[in-house]
Amino acid sequence: MTDITRVDLGWSPFFMSQLDIAELEALTPIRISTVHRDRVTGLSENGTLELTLDPGITTAAVAVGDWVLAAPAQHRLVRVLDRKTELSRGTEYHTGEKQLIAANLDTLFITTSCNNDFNPARLERYLALAHDAMITPVILLTKADATDDPDRFVDQARALGRDLAVLAINAKGLDVTERLSPWCDTGQTVALTGSSGVGKTTIANALTGGSALTRDIREDDARGRHTTTGRSLHHLPTGGWLIDTPGMRGLGVADVAYGIDTTFPEISELAAKCKFRDCDHESEPGCAVQAAIQSGSVDPERLKRFKKLKRENEHATETIAQARDRNRKLGKMYRAATRKKGRD
Numbered sequence: 001m002t003d004i005t006r007v008d009l010g011w012s013p014f015f016m017s018q019l020d021i022a023e024l025e026a027l028t029p030i031r032i033s034t035v036h037r038d039r040v041t042g043l044s045e046n047g048t049l050e051l052t053l054d055p056g057i058t059t060a061a062v063a064v065g066d067w068v069l070a071a072p073a074q075h076r077l078v079r080v081l082d083r084k085t086e087l088s089r090g091t092e093y094h095t096g097e098k099q100l101i102a103a104n105l106d107t108l109f110i111t112t113s114c115n116n117d118f119n120p121a122r123l124e125r126y127l128a129l130a131h132d133a134m135i136t137p138v139i140l141l142t143k144a145d146a147t148d149d150p151d152r153f154v155d156q157a158r159a160l161g162r163d164l165a166v167l168a169i170n171a172k173g174l175d176v177t178e179r180l181s182p183w184c185d186t187g188q189t190v191a192l193t194g195s196s197g198v199g200k201t202t203i204a205n206a207l208t209g210g211s212a213l214t215r216d217i218r219e220d221d222a223r224g225r226h227t228t229t230g231r232s233l234h235h236l237p238t239g240g241w242l243i244d245t246p247g248m249r250g251l252g253v254a255d256v257a258y259g260i261d262t263t264f265p266e267i268s269e270l271a272a273k274c275k276f277r278d279c280d281h282e283s284e285p286g287c288a289v290q291a292a293i294q295s296g297s298v299d300p301e302r303l304k305r306f307k308k309l310k311r312e313n314e315h316a317t318e319t320i321a322q323a324r325d326r327n328r329k330l331g332k333m334y335r336a337a338t339r340k341k342g343r344d
């Protein structure tokens with residue numbers, strides 16, 4: 001790779017400010033493009049570099065999109081820099097810690113279609129994830145060419161947030177790259193999420209000019225593995241970067257209370273004004289949310305979905321905390337047993 005600068009790669013003062021003088025002199029900032037089980041690959045101004053990890057860093061703690069400091073001569077990853085944004089997901093059944101999916105994303109394209117796939121509750125889960133991670137969400141409504149009334153879907157999607165960017169597109173059309181260009185400019189990083197068949201691959205191919213998404217990435221996904229054999233950070237002709245990791249294709253919410261409140265601002269703002277702090281917004285006296293529903297300024301369906309998502313999130317957060325606790329205890333038991341063995 002030639003003629004690529006750090007700024008092209010997404011470098012900014014946010015990352016620069018984390019380096020001390022010694023690091024500035026001795027180490028090279030590298031953007032992670034692939035995470036394998038035992039090593040990672042990254043990009044710098046000088047091309048692609050394979051890195052091994054210093055003791056104390058595991059590949060589970062490195063995500064595609066991360067900026068790291070490396071000792072390039074020894075091909076060693078020394079330190080992962082603080083992330084601007086971090087996308088992680090609850091695992092299936094929330095049996096363990098959250099899984100890191102991607103780092104330093106600017107925009108998440110939440111993709112659905114102008115057909116039965118359109119589901120406000122599902123879109124709100126994705127919005128909660130994006131908002132929680134401080135990533136800008138953009139809703140893409142594909143298959144606009146296959147319906148008589150795409151505006152109906154656009155209106156419904158716009159009602160899911162304030163100032164929410166919503167685009168109805170034909171993913172197979174020639175104008176996809178141009179329509180998405182405001183988010184795909186130099187140094188900007190994007191990812192696509194959404195259900196199977198909504199057009200993510202079609203859009204990714206349009207954005208990359210056809211080079212994206214190798215077969216092996218999807219096969220890994222089907223087996224639920226966290227490694228990828230393909231490259232996961234794709235340079236776009238518009239100057240941006242597309243992250244495609246297997247984990248992008250099935251995001252569960254856990255520990256995203258802030259994101260849920262941000263996704264339902266009209267409700268969370270009123271909830272702060274309810275008479276009781278633990279108000280359920282049902283039939284309590286002095287409930288500001290119910291008052292707004294009575295007056296017609298809040299959609300009762302939004303309240304239902306808000307409460308359901310909150311419950312799901314609380315459950316997942318609790319289960320993760322329990323798993324963490326269990327792991328800690330197991331670790332303690334194991335350490336005690338090895339210590340005892342050492343004495344025997």
Ligand SMILES: Nc1nc2c(ncn2[C@@H]2O[C@H](COP(=O)(O)OP(=O)(O)OP(=O)(O)O)[C@@H](O)[C@H]2O)c(=O)[nH]1
Pocket residue numbers: 142143144145146169170171172194195196197198199200201202203249
């Ligand atoms: N007419 C039309 N067809 C589309 C559009 N978007 C996707 N398709 C078609 O829908 C099918 C599924 O598209 P994909 O891009 O493979 O969907 P995906 O989201 O990547 O699906 P998974 O890989 O299963 O997650 C393909 O046959 C596409 O050609 C669109 O906007 N208009």
Ligand SMILES: [Zn+2]
Pocket residue numbers: 271274275279280281282284286287288289290
């Ligand atoms: Zn209330």
